[in-house]
Amino acid sequence: MVDELVALGARPERTGRGSVSVGLTTRRLYAANLFLRCATRVLVRIDRFTARSFADLERQITAIDWSPWLPSGAVPRFRVTTRHSRLWHDGAVGERFVAAFPTRGDRDDDRVNPDPGVEVEGDDGGTGPLVVVRGLDDRFTVSVDASGAPLHERGWRQATAKAPLRESVAAGLLASAGWDPSSALVDPMCGSGTIAIEAALLAAGTPAAAGRDLALRAWPSFEPGTWASVGADADQLRAEAPVPDGNDLPRIVAADRDAGAVEAARANAERAGVADRIEFRVAPVAALEPPTGTPPSGSTGLVATNPPWGGRVGGGDLRNLYATLGNVAAERHPGWEIGVLVADRSLARQVRPGLGERLHLELGGRSAHWLVGRLPS
Ligand SMILES: C[S@@+](CC[C@H](N)C(=O)[O-])C[C@H]1O[C@@H](n2cnc3c(N)ncnc32)[C@H](O)[C@@H]1O
Incomplete structure (x- = not known):
């Protein structure tokens, strides 16, 4: 995947077990979602903070600006994992995030959350935008999912034989x-x-996510012009094949x-x-x-x-x-x-x-x- 990112003009900063950290322009973020063949999803880190108590955590959550990432009325799902953190109870951490999104009946405008959820790592259930929260040694990162359904689900594989590969x-x-x-x-x-x-x-020359409905296209900050120019690159690749x-x-x-x-x-x-x-x-x-x-x-x-x-x-x-x-x-x-x-x-x-x-x-x-x-x- 590192090579794929380099081919997009990006410079990967760190690789972890099953992950690569990289700084991306908006254009490259869109291109990564469209072209990466080996990735499962692309997460955009939107905040990083230290929290040693639930009071800290609640204060930090209140300060997060969700507006570029979550469409009005969105029902986010939170996937929380913590390691060596004082706030070690993933469910309790997730509940603090859920509480930042008023549930139906708590408020009467259209930004309601009928089914807020905290899910455990690996559970891909639910359809709302995915927010990934990771805690390591009291440092928390909050990331929004740019991809939507996992990128390896290209959509063409409906017939399977035994033991298919991703x-x-x-x-x-x-x-x-x-x-x-x-x-x-x-x-x-x-x-x-x-x-x-x-x-x-x-x-x-078919992009991996051709025809896919990527989560980033529903973001309030989505840039149609930038997306169109990435799409033009994809068309050119296809035309040259x-x-x-x-x-x-x-x-x-x-x-x-x-x-x-x-x-x-x-x-x-x-x-x-x-x-x-x-x-x-x-x-x-x-x-x-x-x-x-x-x-x-x-x-x-x-x-x-x-x-x-x-x-x-x-x-x-x-x-x-x-x-x-x-x-x-x-x-x-x-x-x-x-x-x-x-x-x-x-x-x-x-x-x-x-x-x-x-x-x-x-x-x-x-x-x-x-x-x-x-x-x-
Ligand atoms: C692990 S599966 C391959 C899965 C495949 N990569 C996918 O993504 O669907 C192994 C395949 O080897 C086939 N196979 C087993 N013995 C074989 C043989 N002697 N000649 C040809 N195919 C054989 C089986 O029919 C099975 O489809």
Whole structure:
């Protein structure tokens, strides 16, 4: 994500576990929401203060100027987490924030709050604007969510096969493998097609949040002119992307031995508007082949896949499956890169010894490794 921010012209200041802090102009804030492929949400810090007692906290909350961020009548949700703070009770902290927004019946103008809420971290329920409050050692930061629904929910994935990846994770795999959208990509165990579809969207120059209703557009401080200019950048990117035609075969393959999974992948790709950029195949991994029409030598590309881990999908002899993947990839894709997302690093050695770890992720409560290396020429 740091690289994506740098590509937008921003200079990330700090990275934390699953987060990056960065100063952004309004234009870059809008661009971050539209273009970032690996982010879940963009939060804008609107206040920072010290509070050692509830009286302190109440005084500080009263001083916050919400007017640029919350539309009139908005019903904010507060997500509170504290660590090592004297005010350690997240619910009690949240209640002080909720109290700053009068509930129906407390006042009779239209700025009412029929259903104020304090939610715990990770709970994405509710539809009102999200305000994130974090306390660390009595220092509190208050941030408003600029994104709305999580950014990885691109909207195209309605059909799922087993154990689908988040769209933002697939985008992160491609970015960290250094995949060049002008080269080929094959996912031989595509499931619902997440990796191939993210690749095709990248090749098509489609912004990650295209068509999404971002929360920042409802802010009183929203600047339509700035938004339009960011949208013009997006249109230009799309216009510059090569368009597949009769002579330009898709260079992205999504294959799976399960016909239902391939059908789900195709339906998702159609919704994403990139079905014409992907070659779909119902085939076992043993039949792994580069995209149709790829010259037998001299081509470059990436075999990128998320094989079954054993826990949620498959079972059977995973060692054989991983070894077959490594053998057919080396035989039929000489000189290509290969990336495998695995839970078990020793199983990954069946694919190829010596693959390097590019990402270490927590997925569905399990540790996952994205291992990448080059196949012999
Ligand atoms: C973890 S899922 C992939 C999920 C996918 N990345 C997504 O986002 O939906 C693994 C897939 O491998 C497929 N698979 C398992 N064994 C296979 C084989 N021998 N050949 C081809 N596909 C296989 C399964 O059908 C399943 O769809």
